[in-house]
Structure formats: C-alpha cells, structure tokens
Amino acid sequence: MASYERRKVTLKSSDGEEFLVEEAVAMESRMIRYMIWDGLAGDVIELPGVKGKFLSMIIDFCKKRVAWAAGGDGTLEGLKSDFVKVDLGTLIHLSAASFCLKTNDLVDLTSQTLANRIQGKTIDEICRALNPEE
Amino acid sequence: MPLSSPPPTGTEELDDPPPSSITQENPSPPSPIQLLPDDTLHHIFSCLPLRETLASRSVCRHFHDSLSSPSFLSLLPPLPLLALRHPRHHHHNYHLPPSLLAFDPSSSRWLRLSLSFIPFPSLSPVTASSSLLYLWADPAPSTSSSDSKPPKSLILCNPLTRSYRILPPLGSAWSRHGTVLAAPAIAGSAVLVLTELAALSYSPGAASWRKFSLNLPSKPRSPVIIGSSIFALCDTGNPWRSQWKLFSCSIDDLGGPRGWVQLERHEWGDVFDILKRPRLVRGAGISRILMIGGLRSSFAVDAPCSTVLILRLDLGTLEWEEVGRMPPEMYRCFAGVGGQRGGAAATANAVGNNKVKVFGGDGRVWFSGKRVRGKMAMWEEEEEMEKCAGVGGSWKWVDGAPGYGEVVYRGFVFDVAANEV
Numbered sequence: 001m002a003s004y005e006r007r008k009v010t011l012k013s014s015d016g017e018e019f020l021v022e023e024a025v026a027m028e029s030r031m032i033r034y035m036i037w038d039g040l041a042g043d044v045i046e047l048p049g050v051k052g053k054f055l056s057m058i059i060d061f062c063k064k065r066v067a068w069a070a071g072g073d074g075t076l077e078g079l080k081s082d083f084v085k086v087d088l089g090t091l092i093h094l095s096a097a098s099f100c101l102k103t104n105d106l107v108d109l110t111s112q113t114l115a116n117r118i119q120g121k122t123i124d125e126i127c128r129a130l131n132p133e134e
Numbered sequence: 135m136p137l138s139s140p141p142p143t144g145t146e147e148l149d150d151p152p153p154s155s156i157t158q159e160n161p162s163p164p165s166p167i168q169l170l171p172d173d174t175l176h177h178i179f180s181c182l183p184l185r186e187t188l189a190s191r192s193v194c195r196h197f198h199d200s201l202s203s204p205s206f207l208s209l210l211p212p213l214p215l216l217a218l219r220h221p222r223h224h225h226h227n228y229h230l231p232p233s234l235l236a237f238d239p240s241s242s243r244w245l246r247l248s249l250s251f252i253p254f255p256s257l258s259p260v261t262a263s264s265s266l267l268y269l270w271a272d273p274a275p276s277t278s279s280s281d282s283k284p285p286k287s288l289i290l291c292n293p294l295t296r297s298y299r300i301l302p303p304l305g306s307a308w309s310r311h312g313t314v315l316a317a318p319a320i321a322g323s324a325v326l327v328l329t330e331l332a333a334l335s336y337s338p339g340a341a342s343w344r345k346f347s348l349n350l351p352s353k354p355r356s357p358v359i360i361g362s363s364i365f366a367l368c369d370t371g372n373p374w375r376s377q378w379k380l381f382s383c384s385i386d387d388l389g390g391p392r393g394w395v396q397l398e399r400h401e402w403g404d405v406f407d408i409l410k411r412p413r414l415v416r417g418a419g420i421s422r423i424l425m426i427g428g429l430r431s432s433f434a435v436d437a438p439c440s441t442v443l444i445l446r447l448d449l450g451t452l453e454w455e456e457v458g459r460m461p462p463e464m465y466r467c468f469a470g471v472g473g474q475r476g477g478a479a480a481t482a483n484a485v486g487n488n489k490v491k492v493f494g495g496d497g498r499v500w501f502s503g504k505r506v507r508g509k510m511a512m513w514e515e516e517e518e519m520e521k522c523a524g525v526g527g528s529w530k531w532v533d534g535a536p537g538y539g540e541v542v543y544r545g546f547v548f549d550v551a552a553n554e555v
Contacts, residue, residue, distance in 0.1 A: 089166045095170065095174055099171070099173065107177065111178045111181055114178045115179070115181035118190065119182055119183075120241065121186075123146065123189045123190070123193060126189060126190055126193055130167040131165055
C-alpha cells in the first residue's frame with residue numbers, strides 16, 4: 001500500500017516544547033478535534049494547560065492507540081496499564097492534562113487509577129496514599 | 135502535605151472540617167493532588183462509594199470545599215448505614231461535639247458523622263426516612279432544679295448537606311413514650327409519633343402537629359411505615375395468651391373513617407402463633423415486610439424457643455415465606471448457655487422476654503441483647519432464597535463500636551445521600 005502524505009499538525013506545550021504529529025493522532029483529543037473541525041486550528045496548536053513532559057506521554061499513548069486500532073500488535077488493556085505505570089505525581093499531572101485535552105479514555109483511566117488508590121482506606125491512609133513518595 | 139490528626143482507633147471520624155492549622159500558610163509545597171481542578175476531583179470521587187468522599191473531606195481544605203459541592207454530592211449513590219440511638223440512661227456529655235455513630239456494612243467500619251451544624255446542645259438520634267435523619271433535641275440543661283419537663287422538638291436534618299429544620303415542639307411525654315416513624319417522600323415525608331392510644335402527625339409546611347385517636351384493639355407493637363401505609367401488630371388475645379394480628383392503615387386515613395384494616399388470609403393458618411413476641415421490620419424494596427420472633431418449640435404458652443425465625447410477607451401476593459433462621463450457635467449466645475436444655479424459663483425465653491432488640495430494614499436485620507454485649511448479629515437477605523439446611527440469608531457477627539461500652543445496641547437504617555431537607 002503506497003503511503004501518502006497525511007496531514008500533520010504541531011502541538012505546543014505550555015513550556016514551549018513542540019511536537020509534530022499526524023492529525024489522526026492529535027484528534028484523539030476531543031478538544032483539538034473540535035478546534036480542527038471548527039476551522040479554528042492553525043498549523044500550530046497552543047496548549048497552555050499542559051506541560052511538555054506530560055504532553056509527550058499522552059501523544060505517545062495516542063500514537064500507539066491509533067496504530068493498535070489500525071491492526072497493530074498488543075492489546076488496548078496492555079497499552080492502558082503501561083500508561084499508568086508511573087509515580088503518583090506524574091499520574092496526577094497526566095490526569096489533569098487528560099481533562100484539559102478531553103482525551104476521554106485517559107480521563108477515565110487516570111481517574112479510576114487514582115480512585116483505586118483511595119478506595120477502602122481510612123483518612124490517614126488516604127493522606128499517605130495521595131502524598132507523592134519522597 | 136499537612137495531615138489531619140489521626141482518628142481515634144477503630145471509629146472513623148468522617149466529615150469533620152480539617153484542623154484550622156491547615157488553612158494557614160504552609161511553607162511546604164502543596165501535594166500535586168491539591169492542584170487538581172474540581173471537576174477532575176469530582177470525576178475521581180464519583181468512581182468511589184460515598185464513604186471515601188466523606189473521609190477525604192477531612193484530608194485538606196481543598197478537598198473539603200471541592201467535595202462539598204451540592205451538584206457533585208447529588209450525583210453519588212446513597213450509602214446505607216445502621217445508625218445508633220443513644221443507649222437507655224444515656225447521659226449527654228455536653229463537652230463532646232454532637233455526632234451520629236453509624237455502621238457501614240459495605241466496608242465493615244464504624245463511622246462518626248458530625249452533627250455540629252445543629253445549634254442544640256444535646257441531640258438524640260431516633261429514626262430516619264432514607265436520607266433524612268430525625269433527632270430529639272433537648273433544650274440546654276437548666277441550672278436550677280425544676281420539676282417541670284420542658285417541651286422537646288424533633289429536628290429533621292441531612293448530615294451530608296448540613297441542612298436542618300426544627301419541627302414544632304411537643305410535650306416531653308411524647309418523646310418519652312412515643313415511637314417516631316418517618317414516612318418517605320412518596321408519602322409526603324410525614325412524621326408520626328405513635329403512643330398506645332393516639333398518634334401525632336406532621337407534614338412539611340404545616341403550622342403544627344395534628345392529633346388522631348388510633349382506634350386499634352390494643353397498643354400497636356412494632357409499627358413500621360412501608361410505602362404510604364403504617365403496619366403494626368396488635369394483641370387481640372387475652373391476658374393469658376397473646377393472639378397477634380397484623381393491621382395496616384394508610385397514613386392519609388389516620389383518624390379517618392376507614393382507619394385500620396386487619397390483614398388476614400385463610401392460607402396463613404397459624405403463622406402468628408408460631409412466633410413468640412413477634413416484631414416487624416421493613417423488608418427490602420417497597421412491598422415486603424418481615425416478621426421476626428422466637429420460634430416456639432410447642433404451642434404451650436411458656437414453651438421455650440429453639441431459635442429466632444424471620445418470616446417475610448409479600449404485600450402484593452399476601453403470601454408468607456420463611457427467609458431466615460438464626461444459626462443455633464448464634465442463638466445460644468442470645469439465650470445464654472443452657473437455653474437449649476429447656477432449663478430456667480428466663481434463659482430459654484430470651485427472645486420472648488424482650489431481652490433481644492431487633493431493628494433494621496432494607497434487607498438487613500440486626501439483633502442485640504443483654505447477654506451479647508459489645509456486638510450485634512446481622513442478617514442479610516439474599517437474592518436467591520436457597521431453602522437449604524433451614525438457615526436462609528447470611529448471618530454474621532458485627533463487633534460493636536470501639537470504646538462505646540458494653541451497652542445493648544438500638545439502631546435504625548439510614549442512607550447518607552444529598553436530599554435536601
């Protein structure tokens with residue numbers, strides 16, 4: 001199958017990092033998708049609510065997800081569980097970023113992962129569970 | 135991240151506002167979790183039972199404010215609890231903040247919900263209608279000794295939303311001798327106080343209580359509200375032998391011409407005669423009633439009981455079935471050692487002599503007794519009734535609240551939810 005030029009777009013994080021991604025990957029974020037559909041997106045989309053470090057991780061997940069949906073290897077469950085294998089501080093930032101970008105799969109995934117850390121615990125244990133490890 | 139002070143061992147202090155030290159400037163950087171916006175927090179906590187929301191409100195000020203949002207709270211499913219009444223001869227400790235002590239069967243934890251939002255010095259929880267809690271309120275203790283008994287007020291409140299309403303005052307005799315029943319919203323959220331001969335009724339928005347004569351053949355026993363009707367047992371027998379019958383009355387018909395109707399079916403046979411001192415408890419759903427009592431070993435008046443039996447009446451089909459029987463080893467704890475040997479009538483008739491308290495609703499029944507201090511037995515209705523080995527439902531022991539003392543527990547079901555008062 002001959003490859004052809006797919007449209008690409010640049011995503012710019014709050015701390016100035018730029019990521020060139022395929023439009024299909026960027027549109028995993030509903031926020032970006034509606035901007036593109038409404039014709040409000042230029043070549044560079046600024047995302048002041050998301051830092052580069054976390055934007056990079058989310059873009060990485062979206063790339064893998066798009067590849068998997070097109071018949072790639074692995075399972076979606078595997079992709080998701082890999083995404084949340086991070087320390088608590090990162091998980092929280094990823095949760096906030098997913099909300100900002102409206103990547104619904106990741107919103108549900110990060111929320112559920114954080115909820116699992118809280119479930120069944122006493123107040124004291126919740127305090128400890130929500131404090132990032134030193 | 136600043137920590138709230140650890141709760142007393144065993145009982146979880148829920149919903150206390152975080153210590154004031156947390157609201158001051160804190161040199162250490164805030165934990166990332168505190169940077170999450172409200173809607174993210176709400177999304178996380180909407181995946182969790184309500185208990186976790188209540189507990190997390192004590193973690194820090196940010197959580198406390200975010201998780202108190204009315205629109206968020208109204209999304210959460212209710213948390214069914216068993217709330218405790220004060221033990222008899224309870225002495226109010228005016229130095230302790232008023233609170234409601236309750237058991238959460240889903241997490242097997244004792245919880246304490248703050249009632250400090252109600253401006254009365256001493257509060258006595260009495261009953262609930264789903265998520266609305268009713269308490270008797272004493273006026274402040276008078277320093278001068280007087281023999282006049284001040285009027286008491288029933289207070290209706292929701293500890294989750296911290297809203298409350300004070301009902302018109304009643305003579306203190308009603309609070310000493312009356313049974314308070316709270317009707318659900320479909321019955322107009324009425325409140326009733328029943329005594330041997332009369333009933334008081336209050337509807338939201340009314341200026342005062344209305345009084346009705348009960349017109350029952352005898353003192354109503356174990357009245358419960360199911361749907362929009364009251365159900366009660368009455369003794370239609372004689373002083374030598376009780377003959378219990380089941381009566382019902384629509385709340386709207388109280389004091390009216392139609393009044394109480396006796397429920398009876400020929401097929402019921404001697405269903406009332408096999409139980410000693412039966413009690414009624416509301417069943418799961420809106421059309422079931424449970425009748426619980428000591429299972430007589432014979433029809434002799436003073437026959438000892440072999441165990442506790444739970445029968446269920448389906449109000450739609452008007453058919454009884456057995457749904458639970460207390461396991462023998464559990465019953466022995468209530469009856470006292472030697473109860474099975476048919477020895478002294480006092481030990482054999484533990485249930486019959488009212489030494490066992492029975493309370494509950496919505497598919498769970500709890501049992502407490504003088505011989506079973508510091509714990510309760512809990513029966514839970516099961517979806518598929520397997521009639522095997524004559525036990526039925528699931529039975530287990532529940533340890534009492536830590537530090538509560540060796541008292542006999544009395545309680546009522548209460549669902550924590552965000553309904554407005």
